[in-house]
Amino acid sequence: xxxxxxxxxxxxxxTGKKLTVTCSQNMNHEYMSWYRQDPGLGLRQIYYxxxxxxxxxxxxxxxxxxxxxxxxxxxLILESxxxxxxxxxxxxxxxxxxxxxxxxxxxxxLTVL
Amino acid sequence: xxxxxxxxxxxxxxxxxxxTVKCTYSVSGNPYLFWYVQYPNRGLQFLLKYIxxxxxxxxxxxxxAEFNKSQTSFHLKKPSALVSDxxxxxxxxxxxxxxxxxxxxxxxxxxxxx
Numbered sequence: 217x218x219x220x221x222x223x224x225x226x227x228x229x230x231t232g233k234k235l236t237v238t239c240s241q242n243m244n245h246e247y248m249s250w251y252r253q254d255p256g257l258g259l260r261q262i263y264y265x266x267x268x269x270x271x272x273x274x275x276x277x278x279x280x281x282x283x284x285x286x287x288x289x290x291x292l293i294l295e296s297x298x299x300x301x302x303x304x305x306x307x308x309x310x311x312x313x314x315x316x317x318x319x320x321x322x323x324x325x326l327t328v329l
Numbered sequence: 330x331x332x333x334x335x336x337x338x339x340x341x342x343x344x345x346x347x348x349t350v351k352c353t354y355s356v357s358g359n360p361y362l363f364w365y366v367q368y369p370n371r372g373l374q375f376l377l378k379y380i381x382x383x384x385x386x387x388x389x390x391x392x393x394a395e396f397n398k399s400q401t402s403f404h405l406k407k408p409s410a411l412v413s414d415x416x417x418x419x420x421x422x423x424x425x426x427x428x429x430x431x432x433x434x435x436x437x438x439x440x441x442x443x
Contacts, residue, residue: 259373314423317363320374322371
């Protein structure tokens with residue numbers, strides 16, 4: 217089944233404790249991205265990647281890192297999480313880039329205390 | 330800068346009645362327009378998109394949307410609503426071509442009453 221998977225689905229952590237949210241897609245898509253969803257704000261893009269070793273900032277990249285060492289994986293790293301990063305995070309992939317249909321993972325609900 | 334407006338936070342409709350979820354946009358050049366649906370505790374799912382061509386776009390689950398260039402709108406419609414259509418709906422826009430970050434609206438909660 218074609219899908220985007222994320223782990224963990226739920227995470228409660230404390231300020232400053234480094235964490236990684238994994239994302240993997242099995243559709244051989246070149247393009248992957250991370251979004252955060254906050255009430256009343258819709259989805260905002262954090263980072264995106266056009267291909268292996270090619271990443272760029274989205275609209276809200278502060279406090280986040282990403283890496284793209286393999287085509288299928290695109291982990292999101294919070295090196296020193298803060299409470300304002302409490303949010304619902306989605307990974308997405310697409311075949312041809314930003315203007316193409318996005319396929320979303322199930323989401324990761326992160327709470328930073 | 331591009332933008333998307335979904336003017337209604339919530340739309341209520343009775344089952345069997347037609348539904349409309351509104352979306353207006355602002356973008357330089359020709360737009361790519363999308364509708365996504367989010368069911369509780371799930372990721373966003375693609376419904377339909379407008380790239381070029383026929384202004385009336387048909388998508389999944391009986392939904393359709395009409396692209397209106399003069400009114401810069403892309404309203405989502407369905408002739409007969411189902412209770413199972415209750416979900417959060419997002420409109421998104423991206424300029425055609427290039428590597429432009431898509432902009433999503435704030436979302437509209439659709440509630441279909443039995």
